[in-house]
Amino acid sequence: TNRPLTLLGLGDMGTALARTWLAAGHPLTVWNRTAAKADALAAEGAAVAASPAEAVAANTLVVLCLLDDASVGAALDGVDLTGKDLVNLTTGTPAEGRARAAWAEARGARFLDSGIMATPGMIGVPEAGGYVFHSGSRALFDAHRATLEVPAGARFVGEDPGHAALHDVALLSAMYGLFAGVSHAYALIEGEDVAPSSLAPLLSEWLGAMGFFVGNAAERLASRDFTTGVVSNLAMQVAGSGTLLRASADQGVSAELIGPYLDLMRERLEADPVAHAGEDTTGAITLLRRG
Ligand code: NDP
Numbered sequence: 001t002n003r004p005l006t007l008l009g010l011g012d013m014g015t016a017l018a019r020t021w022l023a024a025g026h027p028l029t030v031w032n033r034t035a036a037k038a039d040a041l042a043a044e045g046a047a048v049a050a051s052p053a054e055a056v057a058a059n060t061l062v063v064l065c066l067l068d069d070a071s072v073g074a075a076l077d078g079v080d081l082t083g084k085d086l087v088n089l090t091t092g093t094p095a096e097g098r099a100r101a102a103w104a105e106a107r108g109a110r111f112l113d114s115g116i117m118a119t120p121g122m123i124g125v126p127e128a129g130g131y132v133f134h135s136g137s138r139a140l141f142d143a144h145r146a147t148l149e150v151p152a153g154a155r156f157v158g159e160d161p162g163h164a165a166l167h168d169v170a171l172l173s174a175m176y177g178l179f180a181g182v183s184h185a186y187a188l189i190e191g192e193d194v195a196p197s198s199l200a201p202l203l204s205e206w207l208g209a210m211g212f213f214v215g216n217a218a219e220r221l222a223s224r225d226f227t228t229g230v231v232s233n234l235a236m237q238v239a240g241s242g243t244l245l246r247a248s249a250d251q252g253v254s255a256e257l258i259g260p261y262l263d264l265m266r267e268r269l270e271a272d273p274v275a276h277a278g279e280d281t282t283g284a285i286t287l288l289r290r291g
Pocket residue numbers: 009010011012013014015032033034035037065066067068070071072074075089090091092116117118119120
């Protein structure tokens with residue numbers, strides 16, 4: 001018994017999602033603002049609705065995969081959502097997730113806000129490891145879990161509808177920090193007789209070894225003890241940051257990507273050089289919530 005569902009949004013991601021539901025035998029109704037994008041899916045068995053209202057009316061489960069929160073509001077403006085189960089895969093902020101949940105509930109719908117941790121190419125490919133964060137109505141999640149897990153794994157992260165976006169943004173932000181550091185490393189060797197391909201395995205190995213930072217920081221934050229088990233103390237690391245900055249300058253490379261983090265380490269140390277000298281760098285996290 002493959003449950004029927006509706007999908008609004010047939011961009012790159014929506015189209016990839018649609019194909020997995022059709023392939024798994026779920027009756028699927030689709031709508032897209034630019035109607036031509038539904039043609040190929042119609043040939044594959046999707047029912048094409050002429051309007052968002054018609055698409056929403058077709059099924060209880062309604063999945064949204066639009067560009068941003070504003071497009072969700074635009075597509076569903078004036079549409080009767082009474083009794084519907086809305087799953088919003090559109091990327092947004094935690095605040096947008098909470099506001100959209102309140103908006104949906106006021107219109108008589110149950111609501112899940114979600115964040116996709118996959119590219120379109122990873123959808124329907126379980127071994128690729130992609131998955132989706134969901135938060136909001138636990139009852140909706142439990143009722144439709146099997147259907148939601150057809151395109152990619154599902155991870156429920158709480159009844160606060162802002163928490164899927166919070167997890168999504170946290171992971172993506174960490175990813176960009178990693179990309180920034182790797183970009184700086186490659187810039188340093190440009191123009192030298194060191195091939196990127198020879199640095200690559202060393203970088204991968206080093207970043208893997210430094211992955212301990214993730215769990216270490218969680219322990220420090222939980223205990224608020226930033227000195228326990230220190231291997232590299234903050235005073236040494238702040239002194240060492242000068243070496244990194246001078247080396248960048250010597251290589252003609254801007255430190256704009258790594259500079260802010262080094263500045264934050266220094267700020268933490270200077271706030272109380274005696275108390276903080278023996279910490280690791282995780283105390284710097286406490287400075288970021290500047291309000
Ligand atoms: P696309 O740009 O390919 O598609 C955007 C979709 O939104 C199209 O269906 C577009 O319709 C629709 N849309 C835009 N504005 C409006 C509007 N005002 N009213 C109605 N529909 C509108 O993006 P993706 O499919 O790649 O992404 C969709 C969502 O998935 C985004 O929130 C994205 O952040 C998220 N996501 C994407 C990933 C990816 O790698 N692609 C990864 C993880 C999340 P039209 O065809 O008419 O322009």
